[in-house]
Amino acid sequence: MGSVGAKDVPELLDAHGKRIDGRGLHDLRPLKIEAGVLQRATGSAFVEWGENKVMAAVYGPREVHPRHMQQNTKAVVQCRYNMASFSVDERKRPGLDRRSQEISKVIGEALESVLFVEEFPKTSIGIYIEVLQANAGTRCAGLVAASVALADAGIPMSDLVPAVAVGKIAGKLALDLRKEEDNYGESDVPMALVPRSGRLVLLQMEGHMTRDELKTAMDMGVKGCEKIYEIQKAALRNRYSLGGNGGGEAQ
Amino acid sequence: MGSVGAKDVPELLDAHGKRIDGRGLHDLRPLKIEAGVLQRATGSAFVEWGENKVMAAVYGPREVHPRHMQQNTKAVVQCRYNMASFSVDERKRPGLDRRSQEISKVIGEALESVLFVEEFPKTSIGIYIEVLQANAGTRCAGLVAASVALADAGIPMSDLVPAVAVGKIAGKLALDLRKEEDNYGESDVPMALVPRSGRLVLLQMEGHMTRDELKTAMDMGVKGCEKIYEIQKAALRNRYSLGGNGGGEAQ
Amino acid sequence: MGSVGAKDVPELLDAHGKRIDGRGLHDLRPLKIEAGVLQRATGSAFVEWGENKVMAAVYGPREVHPRHMQQNTKAVVQCRYNMASFSVDERKRPGLDRRSQEISKVIGEALESVLFVEEFPKTSIGIYIEVLQANAGTRCAGLVAASVALADAGIPMSDLVPAVAVGKIAGKLALDLRKEEDNYGESDVPMALVPRSGRLVLLQMEGHMTRDELKTAMDMGVKGCEKIYEIQKAALRNRYSLGGNGGGEAQ
Amino acid sequence: MTNEVTTEILATHVLDLAKAGKRLDGRGLDELRPVRITPGYVTSADGSALVELGDTKVLCGVKLEPGTPFPDTPNAGVLTTNAEIVPLSSPEYEPGPPSIQSIELSRVVDRAIRAAEAIDLAKLCVTPGEKCWTCFVDLHVLDDSGNLTDAALLAAMSALKNAKLPGERFEIGPTVPLEVNHLPIETTFVRIGDALIVDPTCEEEDTCQGRLTIATDEAGNVVAMQKSMVGAFSPHDVIELVDRALVHGDRLRELINTTK
Amino acid sequence: MTNEVTTEILATHVLDLAKAGKRLDGRGLDELRPVRITPGYVTSADGSALVELGDTKVLCGVKLEPGTPFPDTPNAGVLTTNAEIVPLSSPEYEPGPPSIQSIELSRVVDRAIRAAEAIDLAKLCVTPGEKCWTCFVDLHVLDDSGNLTDAALLAAMSALKNAKLPGERFEIGPTVPLEVNHLPIETTFVRIGDALIVDPTCEEEDTCQGRLTIATDEAGNVVAMQKSMVGAFSPHDVIELVDRALVHGDRLRELINTTK
């Protein structure tokens, strides 16, 4: 969000209202989802979303380690969002920084909101997200991938969870920000929807928005999520159809 | 203790034998103790002693974590003395440095010497001390606070434990050193007394003292501890008297 | 191995084929082994090999910590190779670096290959190696010492394990490299032998060797190991003979 | 570790109360606990404040020290927010590296300060690319009786308003008050069944179905939000809570501005 | 944690198969799994490659950044190899500091690259003693279905061959391809009973009696070896495996060199 002292701010919207990559304000970047891409994981999914590449794997339900974290009445959801050192322009030190830890927490809580954790007491469900190539929106891409991986693992859920960010660029609300829009835009609202209930299980925000802008932003996000939801479902159908080799895809 | 290459050594005793803050050699700094200041802790106490502000809390007896530290014949005493990053002039990195770990050990051992740990096998008693503002003597202030917090928690003890340091400044023994006296003085002897037995449960020393000076220093310290003991007892009386809002106080 | 940009490469072989310290290509450095040198350990040994000084201790079989590492069908072998901070020219930060961790792993696996770990299920055998003074070949010296310490501890093994490195210096294969030979030589092949089976339980290599050179290097190493084996056995005999004060010794 | 039976009984009780529009401590669903702010509580800091929100106690100390600007923002000072949830503050403390709770707490407070542009970081630059002020906002949680976030941002903003740039101590110009341009306030709500209640106690947090923190500024903007814990909010809920957060925000800004 | 009964039954089965010259997945004892190399898989890296060796997947990203030479090698750039065996890749992952497996993996890959002199570090020096390129070879294990080492070195060498020195980005001369002078290949074998089998799956690694990795270069030299895991090899075994490693090495070098 508008870092102090930054130079060379690019023009985020052209005279025709088109964005840097030619999209309109309500357009998603191309999205491709493939389920069942890893051999060792219980379930897995790969998401290519614009220039993001994100892999998710699910393990479990299984024994809890360390043991003292075990819960008698429900499964423990352990979520880890991690960025590969080479996924960003400037090499990132390997390991979870504070940002990654916060994102791990909010993604884990979002997904636990649709899991029937009471059905698997004393176990753990591990959700692991690796960002291989990043271009803004990786927490949403990770959530989208992890949700499909959970379904691929056969873990009962009340719904799939699509997610997308809405931001404000050059004074306008725009769906699904890419890197330059995120860096130089005015605000960013990532959100994750449970389509069947219409409720948000992830919602963060940074920047400046009026109450009414926020309302519109959530409307745009919900519509975006509904499109993503269809692609998630298609990926799972492809996984289980015999001829399926592709996955779900947008555009 | 007289650091090498230090400049601007202040005059620690004036022509009338008065100290920087006007005290005589046998005077304590003002001391205020309040018991029962925290809601979540089993017991707690706040100490304001000169320009020191120290909070102590006690939790337990409770389950031991990690489990393998549990002892079958006694409670485990876990003590943590920590300084807030802003409690000293130059910001301190958060977390326990080696000094804090050593102080945690000697305070914990001092207090365990008056606890009936055999009465609570397989449990732990947690003693937590936070130095919020520091001006020399924080280990003694922490011990004084923790001892009152243990009593506030209702944990059986053979006695309260007062503590104070005696040092040598400008060649003279002086009670209860403040920062400049500690930095530029010649030695420092913090000690903690069990008044009913007349024995010391904490005793450290650094600097230069003859055997006879040390004897005198311990005498001065014991007398100082007896005064502090009264203030500790008053704080606990106030805590349990209905009208009590204050705590114990000196000067 | 020939580090880039290094200067002042010493002459490793003189006109008569003698090495820096006067040895021939097939000579070991002087080796002295003493068993039973520590009081608290179950078994121990001290090795002085050229300018290396290495101490090894063995503890166990004993309870496993942390508990979750316990194995129901065999003993867990925990091996730690560590260098004292002052054992090398430039002070080394205390603690295990990545090199030490790798060496700990390969030494532990080498020794486990001769231990009857199935006889001690649910226990751990701790093997601890401290390099006090280092001059190339410390992993072999550590293995030699640890093997004797295991025997001193009375832990059943199929054989003692001698170890030595063969390297290539000035184009020739040479036994038991010292520091300059290791730093400026062309390759290094440390190996550990089980004499009764003729098999290698440790084998590493770095540098350049043809297949045939490697074959010759292993032959030289095996012969070196056989000499070391005799010194190991002598050290154990001395430990248990009443008059024994020395240990095994070469040259 | 937690007594699961007790937790479940308590959860049911809190839920039943909420259905009836009531709370354990007798407050209304949109009623904050009493707030007490003590600026300048710690004189060893360059700025400080103790905030008591009911039984919750958070102490903030601000320290300003010379440092180096980040390479990508050569004309700006550095702001660092850190939260210590020390074992003194709660029986739930677990030993080990900073807990995820303390990391989330510091990040959510930090985000509100930055997004609201409370401090003009450009003014903390001394020599572009070379020297700047580093502003450490250190939060020390003393009693975690619920809703640490709101108490922590109140403490941080009060401490910043109380802070002096110690130019003389470091021989970088005169010692002057730190300028605070905007005053973000966070208001946190939890869902208990269908009720959306403000300023939760720890019992309410333990049994809630979702928590939402909304940061507003004095111009009526939303500057930051954080949904956390397991649970969900509809967009309609969110807008209702924004409206409520704006009201509480104005009241608390008034309190900070009038506290000396 | 591991199911010991299953492990033992599997071990017996793998051993029985090996006695009959067979393997769980039907391969011959000296047969590699299918190899697929995708260079340039990650565009945020300066060089990258995804390697699939059967179900085993390792992604390598190379990053080149300006740095300072080590004091004892003032005329050389710096090469740093790091391996992350992330929890996504295997059920056996344990939380905590880098596992000894990941340390051994990165060190064995690093040793082969260095010993083969694959990269001329002198060419990565910019100003002697002051400025050089630091080359980070980061290995990210995505699916650990056995024999990570061979897949990791293939990925590293493919990524290095794919890499560009980003001179323009850092204003240190033009952006040019990174020069790769030699192409080390590692081939790993395990002993199962008396059988010595190549490219083990994780089931074979779990039940083996010794593992040996042999790195060769295009001139037919052995440049690095690592025996690991409990077990032993005779010198005669070692030479047999060197001969086999030279054959596999040539085939895989050919594959890397022809993959675009």
Added chain:
Amino acid sequence: MTNEVTTEILATHVLDLAKAGKRLDGRGLDELRPVRITPGYVTSADGSALVELGDTKVLCGVKLEPGTPFPDTPNAGVLTTNAEIVPLSSPEYEPGPPSIQSIELSRVVDRAIRAAEAIDLAKLCVTPGEKCWTCFVDLHVLDDSGNLTDAALLAAMSALKNAKLPGERFEIGPTVPLEVNHLPIETTFVRIGDALIVDPTCEEEDTCQGRLTIATDEAGNVVAMQKSMVGAFSPHDVIELVDRALVHGDRLRELINTTK
């Protein structure tokens, strides 16, 4: 982990012996174990000594390297004392970060060296504020058979007396012996019932009711003290022990001074 029954039986036995003025190993209550000092034990260090105090073995290595003075003492070199109680030394070792025992050990040894002004740190300054010698005193515990503190300070002082400032190696003047101005000695006592015994073995430490370490210098001053472990001493006890420590101190100083 410790066998509690054995510990209790041993404690009772040690106590009964002490009442009768006896000890497990037959020593008198004020009798040290035999001391053996081997200076120069490790040639890779700039100074070193192995100290054997009965079965207790502590090795000290001193390293001197160029460094930077601390900002608040620009005219002084830096002294750093570190103790490693490695798992080789005792069955009681626990894995993890440096134990509190090793931290206390290094701090108590460090305090005695500093308080006695054993080394003139001003002489380790090369260029005020810019360059100085850093003196690392590294203690490596090889066998913990009790009373590590006394053995460790003996090793440290012997190693310092054995040390050379390696000026030539670092091209900072000639290589000369390190000057040692004062010779602090620590003597440690434990209380067993009413008995106050010197130089405790580990069995005596395990069952004691308080431990007191007293550091003296050659002028008869007390320069440092540390009471540790659960237990208490009266001021009268302390003075009695100071008198005894002065006697032992003189004897051990004599031993160090006459050992080559």
